[in-house]
Amino acid sequence: MDSRWVCCRLALLVNLIWMGSSMMESRETPEDFVIQAKADCYFTNGTEKVQFVVRFIFNLEEFVHFDSDVGMFVALTELGEPDAEQWNNRPDILAQSRASVDLVCRQNYRLGAPFTVGRKVPPEVTVYPERTPLLQQPNLLLCLVTGFYPGDIKIRWFRNGQEERAGVVSSGLTRNGDWTFQALEMLEMTPNLGDVYCCRVEHPSLRSPISVEWRVQIEYCWRKMLGGIVAFVLGVIFFLAGLLIHLRAWKGSAEAQAGHEVSRALLPSQPY
Structure with missing residues (x-):
């Protein structure tokens, strides 16, 4: 199908819809304004699932x-309420809009075929904690999967070899704009020394799943212990410094008191 035919059909469809707009008929508009119409086709697994969306935008607001x-x-x-109500009551507009899934999207799919048909790009997987991990402190472990195509992907979490289903949150697929996708899978966890977490990714481009591990390292335990030791030592230093200052002050006061009493004893008695 010629891409010029696609553009022509979209233009006719948008024109048909827009000519029935209540905004065009009676709505007051500002002196300066911008009206846009944008049509998108979304494909999942080739043409197995196709979604057609036409957006109408007034001054940058859909x-x-x-x-x-x-x-x-x-x-x-x-x-948009008057227009939506009016267009939904126009069988000709609804029929042409619904038919565009096949007449525009599915038939237009082959124009992008060199980028999509048979194309498989393997994902890159990175696992990292949201915050600096501390033992027995709740945290979030993130599995970032980037740069893959097609969008059919499966991400699973394992802890010490057992699949984790509770506390798993997915961000869903995100389109990168270059015919690839990315996804973020998060796991709520509480690190224990020796635990091994694994993010396992399955994708049509891979002969076998990718597994990326994250271990609760002993260094995190030492880091927490070291922090406690430093805090204890600093506390002892401040306590001893305060005690020393107090003892010096007490000693100075005692010496001054003793000197005062000696002075009184050496003074001659005054006759009455």
Whole structure:
């Protein structure tokens, strides 16, 4: 299919929708404004699942869109409510918008085929804690998976060889804009000395899963102990310094008192 035909069909569809806009008919608009229409096709596993979305934007704010997964127009702001209601009551507009999943997206898929069909890019996996880990202190372990294609990926957490299902939070797939994806999988955990955590990633580009381990190192234990020892030593130093100052002050006071009593004893008695 010629890409010019795709652009022409999208232009006709947007024009058909927009000509029925209540904004075009009666709504007052400011002297300077910008109206935009943006159409996107989202593909999952080739053309197995396709989503077609047309967004209408007024002064950089999206106010209404058509989503093929919903099958109708959805108002995102008060500004878009009259248009969404009006377009949803137009069978011709709804029919053409729904048909665009096949006539625009699926048939247009082959234009991007050199970048997608049969393309497999393996992921890179990094595991790290959210904060400096301390024993028996709750923390979050992150598994960042980047630069992979297609988006079909499975990420699992293991602790000491046993799969962890509780406390797992996923950010979902994020598109990088270069035909690759990234994903972030997080695990709530409390480090114990000797624990071994593993993030295991399965992807069509891999012959076998990637497993990246993170161990609770003994250095973290020593770091905590060292911090306690330093705090104890500093406390002892401050205590001894305070005690020394107190003893010196007490000794000076005692010597002054003794000197005063000796002076009184050496003074001659005064006759009455």
